[in-house]
Amino acid sequence: MTFLTCRFEKKTCRALKDKIFPEDNVLPSTCREARQLLVKLGIEYKQIHACKNDCILYRDEYKGSEECPVCKEKRYRTDVQGSTVPNKVLRHMPIIPRLQRMFRCKSLAQLMDWHAKNRSKDGFMRIPMDSKAMKHIEEKWPRKFKDEPRSIRLGLAMDGVCPFSFLSSNYSVWPVGLIVYNIPPWMSVRKEHLMLTLIVPGKHQVKKMDVYIAPFIDEMQLLWKGIRMYDISRPPSNRSFMFYGILCWTIHDFPGLGVCSGKRSNILHIRSTS
């Protein structure tokens, strides 16, 4: 499995299969086959089409519509006739299946209540869990977080990134990443445990970031209500439990805190009630 993901990252499935391994191996021969295998295991992303002017995402009620209901911009590109190439695509990687997979892995599932066992007792702050804000969460909702230390605490980090070259500043993509505060801090900042959830498309500065974060917020709403989780590290009679999640804070730089949007007024849409 590790071999497969490593090779797929560098797109060198075929070369290795032919040259190094014996003839009757079961490795996928092409990158396409490798991807199909990975998607079946749950390592995938969802593509959500977006309006060109950042008005809406084409999901839920607008899933089948051809043009934006706010600005009347076409969904697909118009320079080629009859094309189905969308103008903008948001990549969304759902977090709930990934959290479920974390609890299926025995070594990782044992670490999900690491923070409760390793609090500092002398009053000094050593891990983020010793902080006042985190303790406030536990005091405020004791049933969800104090009684169940496996409930997940997340932090959201986002900033603009130039994907192709550092100097060409006219193209900026906004990756949105998550940090899990349950596991030890030296593990949570590693590449394996930082969770990428959204890739907000670029070329120009996104005007309404709220629209693009919406799929992630929906998932957080679901986690707050609670889902059933299966923990493999516990004895067989005690494996199923109610699992909650909270977004503790967001991390970014000062321009990211409140650039743009411009207008100091908000528009409420009224629909006919009769």
Place this chain on the structure above:
Amino acid sequence: MIIGLQTKGIFACPRCAEQFEGRYSKDLHKVIYANNRVFLPPDHKFRNRLKNQFDGKIENKPPPKVMGPADWLKMYGDAESKAWNHFFRHDHSIEEPEQVMVEMPKGMKRKSIFYDLPYWKDLLISHLLDPMHVFKNVPDSIFRHISSKDKDTLSSRRDIALSHTKFDRRHLWPSKENESYAEAPWILKRKELDQLKNVIRSIRTPTGYGSSLNKAFTVEGHITGFKTHDYHNFMKVLTSINCYSYHLLSKTYFDIL
């Protein structure tokens, strides 16, 4: 962008909102945040300094109350109900889809999507800033301030005069006839700047503490070789070492700070 609050202009601080005020300077064409003495403890000596210091007044104000997400949500709710009242009072027909404009409270741009989460208003901290960004910019600007004349322009002198800052007028106030002015006292002379450079170059740090600062300066006196972690070290430790051991900056440096 995320928080939906203003981060520039007169009400730039998202934690203090209306109580934090900037002053727009016509000469410099930008907003200045000068009343930072309110954050000092009440018996601090800088609050009482009168002659030739700050704006020449005693600062008695307490630090502003911190605005949390719950306060912002309450302010937005008030604005929204006001807009609905306005809408119904003017007797619009509800059958046709209409638009209602909400006049946002001061410092707020829009209601962020994070308020849709039911627990968001109860959190103690909702947004964190990356301190490494901030640590980089502050020493950088201080250094530029004391090492070169870039910031010491005629318009900045005019602004100082307008804001009633009681510096020594003989140095600062440009004469009306020819608009010439003497060099500001905080700018280091050539000899002093060389001395400062030598101090910083001579610093030897323990292994793994920080990088070598041998080539930290250009010919003009700007910092170039510093990495973000070096700035961090500089703000925390090295500035105090410089100031106390050599008495080089002690007088002028603290006047700026």
